[in-house]
Amino acid sequence: MRFLSRRLVMPNDLNFAGSLFGGRILEWIDEEAYIFASCQLDAKSLVTKHIGAISFEASAFQGDVVEFGLAIKSVGRTSLTVTCVVRNKGTKQNICVADDIVFVHIDAESRSSTPHGKTKAELDSIKLEAPE
Structure with missing residues (x-):
């Protein structure tokens, strides 16, 4: 799994108990x-x-840096399913895991699903650049 981006937990991201609000982390995911x-x-x-x-x-708490790891789980004709792991950058402890996130490729005008033309083998061969 590649950890591709990071976010800083700010005061407006916190719940009443002073920890990262679950709704905010789902929005980020x-x-x-x-x-x-x-x-x-x-x-x-x-x-x-x-x-x-x-x-x-x-x-996660104010001032923590969280990072997002993403991986392709499966590829359909019109869909792509990914897994996301959110972890604390400093401790490497998992904060949240979201499995089976399904995206569907749609025609921009008709809004109906349409083939994306990629295979899992093609996507697995793509080299991604990760931040240092």
């Missing part, structure tokens, strides 16, 4: 997973169809 999927497919016309199991494993 959806955005990061979309960016990953659209870069893999070289397509912008993707929609989130499904997010499967979500497991919150640890807390």
